[in-house]
Amino acid sequence: MEFLKRFKPDLTISSPGRINLIGEHTDYNLGYVLPTAIEKIIELKFQKNSTSSACRVYSKDFDKGFEFDLKRISVSTEAWENYVLGVLNEILKRTDKVRGFDCVLESNLPLGSGLSSSAALECGIAFGLNELFDLKLSKMEMVSLSQIAEHTYVGTQCGIMDQFASVMSEAGHVILLDCRSLEHQLIPMKLHPYKIIMLNTGVSHNLATSEYNVRKKECEEGVAIIKEKYPTVESLRDVSEKMLESCKLKMTDIVYRRCHFIINENARVLQAAKALQEGNLEVVGQLLYEAHEGISTWYEVSCAESDFLVEFSKKYIEVLGARQTGGGFGGCTMNIVHEDAVERFVQEISDAYKKRFGIELSPFEVRPSNGTQVI
């Protein structure tokens, strides 16, 4: 794009991806999650371009860019543009201070790998424009408008976890977030002598958006049935196993299974947070394995590749736990591995994965990191 020749950024933002230690699909059921940002980031460079409304965005990774006018924002047929446009659409509802700008993106965060590159982009755009034009949006407003952008422009009816983790994380901690009240607590993630090793399956099955929205609907169906008997119930967060069992015959097996998973997953988040605070990593690891079992057989958002990796990890006493992280249908598994065994584990599991699926596994270590920031 022409503007790149004269691009002199006024501002650089680092916007991170996230892992979620445990608590999958609980956020839109108003339950608990335990995520943190990681050092895999999208870097966004911004400059004002002294026009009133002409904007240009270029992605170095795609070697692609697009232009738009602030006065005519609408949904694009190019999926990735909607993360930017959706955020702009929300920001413009809240302020008239935005003017023409240019933005260059560069990322080391693998896309579609369950590490929330979408939230990183949305929040990075919101954060950058907030700084560039002094919009005075609070962090929570940026989190919330980025989530709405994902609903309206991208089409995923996501919960709040990814955007919250991308913006609010602090290095060395996971966030225990109550997705109903948005109360949160930073819990130190003391893992030594263990490390978090991510294994990128290299697959992201197309089901991610459509099936995600189907799961959300199934949970809502469950809530509607349970509410007939227990009128104060607003979400699966308010439902105990006993209450669910008493309504089991009124719902389809699928709806029952989805609700069952969410209720148990919420309980696991609280158990994992407690175990982490007590330094009991064995318990955390065990909960990760249980959570994967739930994701795979009760909630059915796993896939053969992720299941294979988690099963393989179970052979190692040096691996305390493993599970697929993120929305599902591929992406990464997260493994808690003793530092002395990392090299051997990664080598052996990569060989086995290549043999089974013909795909090169991409392993990398992650550490809990800071949320979106100016650099």
Ligand code: GLA
């Ligand atoms: C995606 C969504 C999140 C959350 C996870 C599953 O990442 O964006 O809101 O629901 O899936 O836990």
